[in-house]
Amino acid sequence: MSELQFNSNSSATSRTLKDLIIDSIAQLSEDRTIYVLKGFNYWLNKIDGNFLFEKTPIMNNQPDIASIAQKLQTGMSLFALHEDITWLNDRSLGGLPATQGYKLVVVENDLFYVYYPHDVYSYELQELFEEGTDTIPQRYYGNVAEVGGVAYVAYNDLPNVQFSGMKLSELINGSAKVLNVSGGCLEVPEEYDATVFSSLVTKIITDDINEISILSEKINSDRNVQNLKRILEPLGIRFVTRDYKVAQTELDSEQRTEYRAILQRKDSSYDFRDLKVYSDPYEGVELADVNQVQIIDDVVSNAVKAQNSEPFRDVFVTAPTGAGKSVMFQVPAIYLAEKHKLLTIVVSPLIGLMNDQVDNIKTMTNAAATINSDYTPVEKENTLERVKSGEVSILYLSPESLLSNSDITSLIGDRKIGLVVVDEAHIVATWGKSFRPDYWYLGEFIHRLRNDPKTEHRFPIATFTATATFGGSDNMYQEIIESLKMTPVKYIGNVKRGDITFDVRKHAKDHAYKEEKLQTAAESINTLAKKGDKTLVYVPYTRHIADLYAKMNDQARVGKYAGNMTPGEKNETLKSIKDDSKNVVLATKAFGMGIDIDDIKNVYHFAPTGNVADYVQEIGRAARKPNMTGVASTDFFKEDFRYIKQLHGMSSIKNYQVKAALQKIYELYVKYNKRNFLVSPDEFSYIFANAQPNEIDAKLKTTLLIIKKDFEMDSTLNYVPLVFKPRSMFTVGYFMINDDFIPELQQHGYLRFFTKLDLPRITESPGPRGGAIVTTRSPGDTYRLDFKSMWEQKYRDVSFGMFKRGFYMGELLGFDFRISGDNRKIINRVVIEVDSGNKFFGELKRELVAFFDIMKEIFDDLKQDGKHFSTDELSRRIIDRRGVSKKHIADMVAASFMYLLARVEENNNFNFSNFFEYNSVTNKYVIKNTSYERRLYALKKIANIMLADDTKTKTVRYSTKMTDDKQIIVGQIMELLEVADCKISSGSNPEFFVRVNNPYAIERIINNPTYMSQTVALVGKKHRESCELMSYFFDSLHTDTERWDFIEKYFLGQLDENTLISREGQA
Secondary structure: OOOOOEEOOOOOOOOOHHHHHHHHHHOOOOOOEEEEEEOOHHHHHHOOOOEOOOOOOOOOOOOOHHHHHHHHOOOOOEEEEHHHHHHHHHOOOOOHHHHOOOEEEEEEOOOOOOOEEOOOOHHHHHHHHHOOOOOHHHHHEEEEEEEOOEEEEEEOOOOOOOOEEEEHHHHHHOOOOOOOOOOOEEEOOOOOOHHHHHHHHHHHHHOOOOEEEEEOOOOOOOHHHHHHHHHHHHHOOEEEEEOOOOOOOOOOHHHHHHHHHHHOOOOOOOOOOEEEEEOOOOOOOOEEEEEHHHHHHHHHHHHHHHHOOOOOOEEEEEOOOOOOHHHHHHHHHHHHHHHHOOEEEEEOOOHHHHHHHHHHHHHOOOOEEEOOOOOOHHHHHHHHHHHHHOOOOEEEEOHHHHHOOOOOHHHHOOOOEEEEEEEOHHHHOOOOOOOOHHHHHHHHHHHHHOOOOOOOOOOOEEEEEOOOOOOOOOOHHHHHHHHOOOOEEEEEEOOOOOOEEEEEEEEOOOOOHHHHHHHHHHHHHHHHHHHOOOEEEEOOOHHHHHHHHOOOOOHHHEEEEOOOOOHHHHHHHHHHHHOOOOOEEEEOOOOOOOOOOOOOOEEEEOOOOOOHHHHHHHHOOOOOOOOOOEEEEEEEEHHHHHHHOOOOHHHHOOHHHHHHHHHHHHHHHHHHOOOEEEEOHHHHHHHHOOOOHHHHHHHHHHHHHHHHHHHHHOOOOOOOOEEEEEOOOOOEEEEEEEHHHHHHHHHOOOHHHEEEOOOOOEEEEEOHHHOOEEEEEOOEEEEEEEHHHHHHHHOOOOOHHHHHHHHHHOOOOOOOOOOOOOOOOEEEOEEEEEEOOOOOHHHHHHHHHHHHHHHHHHHHHHHHHOOOEOHHHHHHHHHHOOOOOOHHHHHHHHHHHHHHHHOOOEOOEOOOOOOEEEEOOOOEEEEOOOHHHHHHHHHHHHHHHHOOOOOOOEEEEEEOOOOOOHHHHHHHHHHHHOOOEEEEEOOOOOOEEEEEOOHHHHHHHHOOOOOOOHHHHHHHHHHHHHHHHHHHHHHHOOOHHHHHHHHHHHHOOOOOOHHHHHHHHHO
C-alpha cells in the first residue's frame, strides 16, 4: 500500500483526542459490568483499570482460569478485550461472567470502520493469521492487513453471547470539551480503501491532528468521512475541502533529456506528445494538456521514493487507443533498470500482446522478455536465469503466471522489484465482458508482495487502459483501484475521438429478422469492401462469421478471426490484413487487445454486444494512424438487443449458484471440522452444470468473488466471515500406474510420492443401448500423486508450472513418466467418492430412480404442451410433483438438470440431437424430442452399478475422463438433490484455500429461504441499465456530437438519470 501524505506543523499541547479517549474509557465503572473493548488495542498500555485477562490478546499462552474466576467474585467493574470473550466462548466458558452476575457491554471505537489498529507487530500477527492450519488469531479476526508497519484487524462477531452495546462517540461527545491540538493538517487522499481509512484515523488520534483536508466531492458522499465529521467537529477539529485539479509540473531539463534519449533509441525523430486529460473529472469536462514525459516522471519518481522508504503513490492512466500508453511504462522501466538495477513486472492479458511488446521494445533495450505457453520449459528456464542474473529487467507475465508463483523468488531470485505495470487494466472491472477473475485476485497477491517484510519489495503500481469509466454506476476506475489496492495519482484521458464519425442506419423488421438482418449487413459490408478501405466487422457469435462469409462478393479479400481458430490461422488473417492482401476481417470479440493494425478505416458492428465501454473499446480500433479518420457503422434493428442482452462475466452467475457454493463450503467446514482447508473446483461442478469442465475454475472464482462482495456490502457485518484464495497449483493428481512400471518408479525414488488407493481394478458399465453389463479390467492400481512434495524434493530448481508441464509432456530432465505417447504407463484418473451419510445405498437408489421417473413425467408434459417454459416454471413443477421439497434445491435442479442430462451419451456418441432448445432472448426453454427418455434410462443403469451394495453408505469409483462421464453426472445429480456427498477429484484444476472465519454468518444465509445475493441483484440491475443506455445511444441520438457527448458523460459518470426516464416516458 502506498504511503499517505501528512503535514506536521507542531506537537500537541494539553488535552488531545487520545487523552479524551483514554479518559472516557477509564470513567466506565459500573459494578458487575465487563466493558469489552473493541478497537482500542493500539492504546491499551495507556488505559488504567482492572482487566479480566492481560492487556495483550491471548495468542499462544493459556490464562489462569482460577485467577479469572477470582476476579469475577469481586463484583467490581472489569475491562476485557473483544478477543478475551471470543477465547472464553470457544472453550464453552462464555457463560462464566453471567454465573457471577456480570453483564457484558461491548464498547466500540466507532471512529474506525471495519479495520481497527492492533498493538501486535503486524508481521507477527499476519504470519499467525495466514497459517494454513487453525490458529487463535483466525478465530478472533476476519482479516488482518498492514499499513505503514501497523497491523489492522477486522473482528469476527461474538456468536451466542448476550451483550449490550456502547459507542465511543457517545462517551467523548458527552464530555462537551474542545480539544487543544495543533498537530497540523492531514490530507486525505482522493481514493482510499477501508485499511487506508483506518490508518488515517490512527494518525488523527496519535499525531494530534487539528485539521483534515478532503476532496470536496467526498465530504458529503462518503459515510465514513461523514461519521468522523459528526464526531470530531464538535471537539474543535476542522474539516476543510479542496478541489481536484490534475497536476501539471515542469520537469528538470536534464531529466527530460534522459527520458527522451531512451525514447529516441527507437527513432531519433521521436519526441513526447501532449495528451488531453480532464482537469477535474469529478465535476466537469474541461481538458488540460499533460505531456507524456510528466506521466513517465511520475512513475519513475514514485518508484525511487518507494526504494528510499519515502511516501509514494501509484499511477493510474486512461488514454485513448493510439496515445502511446506503452511508451509511458516502457521508458520508466528502462530507466529504472539502467539507473537503479530495478526489475519491472508487466502484467499483460494476452500472449500475442506480450510477444509484440517484447519485440517492439528491442530497439530501446535488450533487457525485456516474457514467459508464456509459446515457450518450451528450457526456454522459460533460460529466461528466468537471465532475470535472476540481472540480464533481463522487464518481465512480461500473464496474471495467471504471476499468481502461480506464491514464492516470488522462484521467478526473480533476489532481484528488487521497482515497478509493477498492469496493462489493459479494464479487465479487472467485473462488469465488462472482458472480465477475467484472475485479474481481480491479482490485487491481493501484489498487496502481500509489497507489504511482506521478509522480501522488502516496495514499489508503485502503474495501470494503463484505453477504456475505464470514472464515476457513475459503472465506475470501473473505483473497481480497479479497490481491487489492486491502489492509492494513485491519476490521469483520466479525453474519451472523445474527433477522428471517428458514426454511421448508424436504422431499419424496421419487415417479416423475418434473422434473414433481413443478415442480408442487410452483408450488403453494407460488400459496399465497404468494394471501396478498398480496411474494414473490421464485429459479430456476436462465430456462426455469424460463416453466415456473412457465404454472402461476401469477393471472398478472397475477406479474412476471419475468432477465438476457436488456431494461432496459425489467426496470424495468417492478421498478416493478410497488414499486407493489404485482404481488406475485410469478420471477427468476434477475440479481435481486440494486442492487435496492432493502425490503418483500419471502418469498424462495422453486425450487432453491438456488451456495454458502452465495450463498444467504445471496439470502435477505437479505427483510425489509429495520425491524420486518419474512421467510421463506426451499423445497420440497427431494434431486435439487435437480443445480443446486447447476452450475459457475460458476473452477470452469468445466478443467485442459486451463490447460495449453493456457500452451502458446499459450509458442508466441507462441518465435514473437516476445521477452519482452514483446500477445495477443488471439481467439487463444485454440479453447481455449474451448463459450463464446460475447463470453465468451472473461472466460474467458481467469479462466484466466490460475488460472495466476497456480498459480505463487503452487508453494512451489518464489520468482519469478513469467509476468506478464500485461489492457489495456482494443483497439489495432487490421480493416476492408474501399470504394474510393470512400478519397479522403475521405485528404482528412481519416485514411488514414495504416489499413494495407492483402495479401488477395484474391475469396473462395470452398461453395454450398447443399455444391453449386458461390460466388465473392464485395469492393468494397474489407482494412485494419488503428491505433486507438491515431488516438486519440492526433486525439481525445486524450476517453477511449479514448468514442472507440471514437464511431467505431462515427458520433458522433465532425468526421467520420463510415460504419461504421453504410444507406450503410456501412467494414465489420468478421476476419483469419485460417494458418501450418503446414514442412508443405505438401497434407499438412495430408490430415491434417485423415483426422481428420474418424475423428471420424465415432467418432460413428457412439457413436450406435449409444446410451449416455452422458464426455470421458475420448471422449479414449480418439480415441487408440485414432489420431486424435491425444498425450493432452493428445486431452483438448482431446474437450472442445472437439463444441462447435465444433455451431456449423457447414447451408445458412447452424440449422434442424436439435444432434447431441448434455449432461447437467449426470452430466457426460456422448449422440449424438442424424447431423447431424454434414453438418457434417463442410462443414468438409472449407472446408479444401480455405482450403488450396487444396498447395505453400504460409502463407495469410491473412478473414471478416465472428467467430461461427460455418466458416473460423474450421477454424482453431480446426487449433490444437486442433497441426498449424498459426492467428491470428484481430478487433480486437473488448481485448488482453492478456504478459511471459514465465522460459520454462523454462512449458516444464517444458507438457512434463509428468501436469501438474495446483493451483488447478483446489483449486477442484474447494471446489466439492465447497460441495455437501456445502449438502446438510447442507437435509437435516440442522431449526430456525432450527441453521441460523443453521451459517451463522455457516461465515462465520467455525469449522465443525467432523467435522460433514460424521460425516454421511457416517451416510449
